[in-house]
Structures are given as structure tokens and as C-alpha cells.
Amino acid sequence: MTQEQHLPLDNPAWHSLQTIQRYFAQGTETVQRYMSNVLPFMAYNTAEFSGLEGLQPWIDPAGESLFIIGELPALPKNWALESELVCAQMISTNTPATPTHNEEVIQLTEADKKEMVDFVNEGQPGYFKEDTPSLGNYYGIRKNGKLVALAGQRMKLPGYTEVSAVITHPDYRGKGFAQLLTTVVCRDIYAAGDVPFLHVVSNNRTAIGVYEKAGFEIRREISFWKIKAV
Known part of the structure; x- marks a missing residue:
């Protein structure tokens, strides 16, 4: 199997939030997250990305940790990278x-x-x-x-x-x-x-x-x- 097969799986959370699991989504047209009581995952549109700042209204004001799966984008100044978990x-x-x-x-x-x-x-x-x-x-x-x-x-x-x-x-x-x-x-x-x-x-x-x-x-x-x- 090559990586070029099953390409939607390179950004699974984004494609889930855009389609079958859109009822659990919060955010904008280019960056979204699952509701905080559902999953600590967020995702973005790699083709039309304009920054993570748009998700701020849906982030806990006290601070909140979330996971991005796949390619890490540039982080806003008030966001910090905590860890990387490499998975198969x-x-x-x-x-x-x-x-x-x-x-x-x-x-x-x-x-x-x-x-x-x-x-x-x-x-x-x-x-x-x-x-x-x-x-x-x-x-x-x-x-x-x-x-x-x-x-x-x-x-x-x-x-x-x-x-x-x-x-x-x-x-x-x-x-x-x-x-x-x-x-x-x-x-x-x-x-x-x-x-x-x-x-x-x-x-x-x-x-x-x-x-x-x-x-x-x-x-x-x-x-x-x-x-x-x-």
C-alpha cells in the first residue's frame, strides 16, 4: 500500500468534521474542532488555510489543549506546542x-x-x-x-x-x-x-x-x- 492511496486519511478529522460528523463541529470554514465534550481534536483545511486564530471563540478562555492530526500549521503567538505523538x-x-x-x-x-x-x-x-x-x-x-x-x-x-x-x-x-x-x-x-x-x-x-x-x-x-x- 502506498501513501498516495486513501488520501482523505491524511487529514481525517477535517474530512469527518466537514461531512458525517459535522453536527459535532464548531469553528469557521477553514478551521474547526469537535465540541469539547466529544473529542479534544481540531483540524483545518490544508488547501485554504488562513490561520488558527479563527477558532479562538470556541476555545476555553482559561486555556485548552487540543490535538491536530497530520501536518502542523504555524501557531498563533498565544498557542504553544506541547508534544508530538508519532503514530502508525x-x-x-x-x-x-x-x-x-x-x-x-x-x-x-x-x-x-x-x-x-x-x-x-x-x-x-x-x-x-x-x-x-x-x-x-x-x-x-x-x-x-x-x-x-x-x-x-x-x-x-x-x-x-x-x-x-x-x-x-x-x-x-x-x-x-x-x-x-x-x-x-x-x-x-x-x-x-x-x-x-x-x-x-x-x-x-x-x-x-x-x-x-x-x-x-x-x-x-x-x-x-x-x-x-x-
Whole structure:
């Protein structure tokens, strides 16, 4: 696979906010963000960019950190770069086979939302907000009534849906739960007519191996830039 394939994925948040997830968008014609209760992501139109300043009315006056995926633009004087997280962007190449794992997978609902938010933020703090579950379907595995593994859908743009929040409690790792849930989410995405993609920290070889077994391959490296408006 070459980087020239699937070009909308070079700026996935922008294409999501402009189309399928526009109801979660705030901002101008050239720079937008997800509502603060949904995702800490912002994006801009790389073809017609006029600066991040236009987003200021939608930024918390006390200061707020947001992520830009892809190319980092010039920052206004009152914005600061906090960190860069280099990720492998992976894309599914075919519909995975029906899972043979005997664990029960449940589709999570509004009633599970608080538990989902708490669970994800224990393992991946800062990315999963109170209304992130509104972005797509989420699935989980419970043991003794408690959520021990989870995966779901995040960004959606025409033809593509992102697999995200693939997390297993440390006490239950090594049991195949991550691959099982990834497969379930992917089959759901394919059934809706889209292609699954995901992002994983580029040096996390264990996770990359799990996703490769689930039918993903690396498309490119892409950075998540954490910036703060101050």
C-alpha cells in the first residue's frame, strides 16, 4: 500500500468534521474542532488555510489543549506546542472472518457511558470525553459484571470509519480480547459499507502485531500534535 492511496486519511478529522460528523463541529470554514465534550481534536483545511486564530471563540478562555492530526500549521503567538505523538496509521485490507473466540461480546449503550469513560481514561487518559461514545458503536467484554475490554468507532468520513479505544484491563491481557473486539468492530464497519482504519503509537509493536493479525496494514506514519491555546 502506498501513501498516495486513501488520501482523505491524511487529514481525517477535517474530512469527518466537514461531512458525517459535522453536527459535532464548531469553528469557521477553514478551521474547526469537535465540541469539547466529544473529542479534544481540531483540524483545518490544508488547501485554504488562513490561520488558527479563527477558532479562538470556541476555545476555553482559561486555556485548552487540543490535538491536530497530520501536518502542523504555524501557531498563533498565544498557542504553544506541547508534544508530538508519532503514530502508525493502519487500514484494513479485507473483511475479517467471523470470530471463533468463545467470549461474549456486548454492544454498549447509553447506560454504560460513564463506565466506558472511566475505563478508557484509566488506560488512555485525555482522549475519551463524556460524549465520545456518541460518535459510533462501542463493544465490550464483562467479567463479574465489570467492563474489562472495550473497542469502538471514533472519526467517520465518507468511505472510512476509525477503530478506536481498543483497551484491555491489565489483568485480562494476553487472552485475545483486543483482537476479538477489533474484529467485531471491523465487521460492523464493513457491514455499513465503510473501510476501517486506526491509529496506534508507532513504537507499540505488540499492538501493531494484534492489528496485523486482524487484517490491518500500515499506510503511513502520522503525528498527533498536542497544542495549547493560552
